[in-house]
Amino acid sequence: MGESEVLFKLFGVLDVTGEVVTSWVIIALVVLFAFIGTKKLKDTPGFLQNILEVAIIKLENFFGDTLGKKSKRLKMCFPFLATMFIFIIISNYSGLIPGAGEFSWFHAPTSSLSVTAGLGIVTFCALHFFGFRTHKIHYLKHFVLPVFFMLPFLIIDEIVRPVSLALRLYGNVFGEEMVTEQLYEIIPIGAPIIMMVLSLLFCALQAIVFTMLTSIYIFEATEELE
Amino acid sequence: MDSSAMIAIAAAIAIAVSTIGPSMAQGKTAAAAMESIARQPEAANNIRSTLIIALALIEALTIYGLLIAFMLISRI
Numbered sequence: 001m002g003e004s005e006v007l008f009k010l011f012g013v014l015d016v017t018g019e020v021v022t023s024w025v026i027i028a029l030v031v032l033f034a035f036i037g038t039k040k041l042k043d044t045p046g047f048l049q050n051i052l053e054v055a056i057i058k059l060e061n062f063f064g065d066t067l068g069k070k071s072k073r074l075k076m077c078f079p080f081l082a083t084m085f086i087f088i089i090i091s092n093y094s095g096l097i098p099g100a101g102e103f104s105w106f107h108a109p110t111s112s113l114s115v116t117a118g119l120g121i122v123t124f125c126a127l128h129f130f131g132f133r134t135h136k137i138h139y140l141k142h143f144v145l146p147v148f149f150m151l152p153f154l155i156i157d158e159i160v161r162p163v164s165l166a167l168r169l170y171g172n173v174f175g176e177e178m179v180t181e182q183l184y185e186i187i188p189i190g191a192p193i194i195m196m197v198l199s200l201l202f203c204a205l206q207a208i209v210f211t212m213l214t215s216i217y218i219f220e221a222t223e224e225l226e
Numbered sequence: 227m228d229s230s231a232m233i234a235i236a237a238a239i240a241i242a243v244s245t246i247g248p249s250m251a252q253g254k255t256a257a258a259a260m261e262s263i264a265r266q267p268e269a270a271n272n273i274r275s276t277l278i279i280a281l282a283l284i285e286a287l288t289i290y291g292l293l294i295a296f297m298l299i300s301r302i
Contacts, residue, residue: 087289095260167286171290172289205278
């Protein structure tokens, strides 16, 4: 299932595939962009600072809709959610750059189940971390309210959440790539453009859906216990 | 019929059947959302974000079918 070839082994044990290399490049570019953009902060923003400020304000409003505008909760979770959003959307769009998938070292990271499963696990850990941070040990009460026999169902629910987040992202991105490839094999010139234009919309939509569901889960984990 | 042909048919059935239910559900969801936006245009933003979440949750079912189809195809 989407087994990609191993380029080289890190420290002799860790397999480094094309997805890992591409995500390293993406991380490096985002860090570099943020570093250059925030190096000289001014009251009247320059070109790059302006772009970054608008992006952050838009994201803050977007997550504020579910978590509550200017709330403590938003302040706590915003760095995590925004990081996830930026990484996922750039990873999805990297699949549209000409040459993606052709070279062994250049694959869209989110078209691999390993990467999206990693994102799902990180989300799972962050969710409970935020829950424990807000309610301390009382967070465990979440699993036995309102009645005690709900415990097994709520535990299943917690496990299914990251699995479905990971599978949704992987299935959508990988599915789009497969459809584009099949169209390319039928009519090489022209036909794949239809799917690629749709991908422009779907890539952004998947990043929105992933982070919005995460923010709803965080809202549930950090809301007041009755 | 040899086993690879059986697997190919199984993959086709997996994706086809798992598309039918969610597509009907998505149609109903979208229709209801359109209706409520037409009735109350000022609530359009709220309805739109809830609609996207609902569609994504429904779509997950299709994705499970797609995943099974891919798993089957890789066994041919």
